[in-house]
Amino acid sequence: MTQATAVLRRGFVQCPDGNIEYFEMGAGEPFLMLHATPASCMAYRDLAPLLADEFRVIAMSTMGYGQSDRPDPPYTTLSEFARAVTWLMDGLGLERTNLYGTHTGSEIAAVTAAEFPERVDKLVLEEVFNWGTPARRATHERIHRYFEPKGDGSHLVDLWNKIGGTRPGMDMKRATERFINNLIVNESQEAYGKMGWEGAGPYAMCHHDMWETTPQIESPTLVIHGTTSELGRSHEKFLRTIPRARGIRLPSEGNFNAGQAPDLWQTEVKAFLRDPGV
Secondary structure, three states: OOOOOOOEEEEEEOOOOEEEEEEEOOOEEEEEEEOOOOOOHHHHHOOHHHHOOEEEEEOOOOOOOOOOOOOOOOHHHHHHHHHHHHHHHHOOOOOOOEEEEEOOHHHHHHHHHHHHHHHEEEEEEEEEOOOOHHHHHHHHHHHOOOOOOOOOOOHHHHHHHHOOOOOOOHHHHHHHHHHHHHOOOOOOOHEEEEEEHHHHHHHHHHHHOOHHHHHHHHOOOEEEEOOOHHHHHHHHHHHHHHEEEEEEEOOOOOOOOOOHHHHHHHHHHHHHHHHHOO
């Protein structure tokens, strides 16, 4: 299968807490992708073809995001989000998978690997960080905010400005997608305070000590941070505390995401999946 002929297949898995949205592409060894906040599985539709020539690439929308249902009661721990990852796997008939996460997705992926080691083969953590301090929680409370609806629609303008819609050179297609993803979760939720439903994932990761999780990870792990990533200051500590880890620093503008260097990203990820070297 080549990138040009890869077919994207979309669907839902029913789990005890509702429907989980996903798509998949390609065939072979599974590679499950977890997204940042507040995106959805569709954030990976351009990256998936880069791996689909060798792997069965699966991307899920974290519970509460995209078209995945909101759990009731709301999740407040990374363990709950991790359990939902295993429910998706159950629904797709996967006993084990390679697992990748970026930003919030990396936090969920790390906990999934630590708490369900029998379900995870190789692990890729991109821009993973320990957010479990009061100051770092405050950072996310500033970033992820609920905009109360107003009759004149001005809250929509505020939301558009928040996602950078007026930034010079912004790709309008991408901006519109980001706006829609943010709008979906722009609803009040008492459990997450002023962040509303957008804050579900950030709330869980900001109330979690990642340094208690990393020593429990048994999977061979690739840790990725950008060369100019603010989160990269913890890169070496992740390599020290995850028993079977190696790391790379990829060229970045701020915190890394695969869209900044997709060809280099796919080369490094494929090489790791073929031979972890740890």
